Amino acid sequence: MSRITYIKGAAQVATVAGASEAPKRGAAMADAGILENAGIVVEGDRIAFVGPDAEARRYVAERGGADVVIDAAGKTVTPGLVDPHTHLVFAGYREVEWVRRLQGTPYLEILREGGGILETMRRTRAASEEELVEAAKRRLDRFLLHGVTTVEAKSGYGLTVADELKQLRAVRRLHEAHPVDVVATFLGAHAVPPEYRHDPDAYVALVVDEMLPRVADAGLAEFCDVFCEEGVFTVAQARRILEAAKRWGLKPKLHADEMHPCGGAELAAEVRAVSADHLLKASPAGVARMAEAGVVAVLLPGTAFFLREPPADARAIIAAGVPVALATDCNPGSSPTVALPLIMSLACLTMGLTPEEALVASTINAAHAVGRAHEIGSIEVGKKADLVVFDAPNVAHIPYQYGVNLVDTVLKNGAVVVEGGVRCG
Ligand SMILES: O=C(O)CC1=NCN=C1
Numbered sequence: 131m132s133r134i135t136y137i138k139g140a141a142q143v144a145t146v147a148g149a150s151e152a153p154k155r156g157a158a159m160a161d162a163g164i165l166e167n168a169g170i171v172v173e174g175d176r177i178a179f180v181g182p183d184a185e186a187r188r189y190v191a192e193r194g195g196a197d198v199v200i201d202a203a204g205k206t207v208t209p210g211l212v213d214p215h216t217h218l219v220f221a222g223y224r225e226v227e228w229v230r231r232l233q234g235t236p237y238l239e240i241l242r243e244g245g246g247i248l249e250t251m252r253r254t255r256a257a258s259e260e261e262l263v264e265a266a267k268r269r270l271d272r273f274l275l276h277g278v279t280t281v282e283a284k285s286g287y288g289l290t291v292a293d294e295l296k297q298l299r300a301v302r303r304l305h306e307a308h309p310v311d312v313v314a315t316f317l318g319a320h321a322v323p324p325e326y327r328h329d330p331d332a333y334v335a336l337v338v339d340e341m342l343p344r345v346a347d348a349g350l351a352e353f354c355d356v357f358c359e360e361g362v363f364t365v366a367q368a369r370r371i372l373e374a375a376k377r378w379g380l381k382p383k384l385h386a387d388e389m390h391p392c393g394g395a396e397l398a399a400e401v402r403a404v405s406a407d408h409l410l411k412a413s414p415a416g417v418a419r420m421a422e423a424g425v426v427a428v429l430l431p432g433t434a435f436f437l438r439e440p441p442a443d444a445r446a447i448i449a450a451g452v453p454v455a456l457a458t459d460c461n462p463g464s465s466p467t468v469a470l471p472l473i474m475s476l477a478c479l480t481m482g483l484t485p486e487e488a489l490v491a492s493t494i495n496a497a498h499a500v501g502r503a504h505e506i507g508s509i510e511v512g513k514k515a516d517l518v519v520f521d522a523p524n525v526a527h528i529p530y531q532y533g534v535n536l537v538d539t540v541l542k543n544g545a546v547v548v549e550g551g552v553r554c555g
């Protein structure tokens with residue numbers, strides 16, 4: 131008989147229900163499926179009931195009572211938060227670079243000098259697989275304390291066959307060893323490494339002819355991403371890599387139009403990418419093409435904030451009918467954070483999302499961006515019991531109390547792993 135957990139008397143339960151087949155877009159994003167004075171019953175690792183608390187209580191009584199009871203009076207329950215864009219596995223931080231950027235040196239200038247991503251590349255190449263796993267585990271611990279129960283994690287700091295495989299093996303070990311589920315993305319085309327700086331196309335050939343086959347044969351990644359940006363990889367190079375990735379069974383994603391309007395959104399639609407991410411400089415035509423192609427826009431307002439750039443035009447992207455998701459972009463250069471609730475605050479404060487839209491973008495739509503919407507991202511019977519109890523009277527408080535971590539309890543696969551805001555499982 132599997133364990134029965136009863137989350138009782140919640141002031142609000144944000145079910146985010148009804149969008150497991152397709153992400154919420156347009157006006158539908160404003161509806162997080164909120165129930166007042168509701169209860170949730172978990173059996174084993176699955177959601178067994180969600181609805182009025184009186185009915186939940188009856189459901190529990192008919193099964194002889196609950197093994198675990200969580201009092202959610204005055205609190206808000208949401209699906210476990212999903213972060214669809216992180217560079218989780220890396221060695222070393224770049225606070226020195228950040229101070230230089232504060233004083234006016236542009237991000238891409240530092241990259242051209244051989245710093246930035248290439249600074250993290252040198253440290254990640256020098257680190258062992260074990261060191262990468264241990265450092266990332268501590269970041270996953272903090273993600274969990276912020277209510278994040280699934281993250282996507284990219285390679286892209288190795289930039290050699292061996293080091294890209296090392297990073298992706300670390301991602302797989304993290305998924306196996308930590309309560310947070312980790313979804314792997316190959317990002318060998320994150321930057322051109324120094325040894326290829328005189329022949330970037332030769333590096334693209336290494337990515338296509340050597341890295342992709344090894345990653346695919348080892349089953350080390352579900353997605354392939356490219357940093358399509360001025361001075362990094364062109365649209366033509368990105369197209370070549372993503373078309374090859376599709377032939378190897380990896381689903382395409384794209385860092386698109388982050389710093390310059392390069393046509394990344396248009397390319398994402400052309401290759402039918404699962405998601406196009408950043409989009410600070412995306413063209414209206416590119417956004418319209420994304421809507422036609424069903425590409426999810428993963429927006430990263432924390433990165434825009436940290437780069438002190440205007441954010442993506444989320445209202446126009448939502449109005450165009452493109453589903454929007456949010457992510458931290460956790461990385462040592464442009465977004466050293468794991469605080470997805472703060473990203474929700476920035477989405478409201480700098481991009482004009484409502485609290486319910488921000489929650490939809492951090493749950494079911496984010497789950498679609500990592501191909502997991504059938505399993506997670508909403509509180510619906512049969513889905514995995516990944517749940518967060520926030521010490522908040524309603525959903526709005528989650529982004530409203532910006533910078534405050536209101537996470538009280540986290541259930542992962544039906545088991546309590548955070549209680550009273552502290553790790554316990
Ligand atoms: O700077 C980094 O390490 C991560 C990044 N990739 C593309 N933009 C930022």
Ligand SMILES: [Zn+2]
Nearest residue numbers: 215217385459
């Ligand atoms: Zn990124």
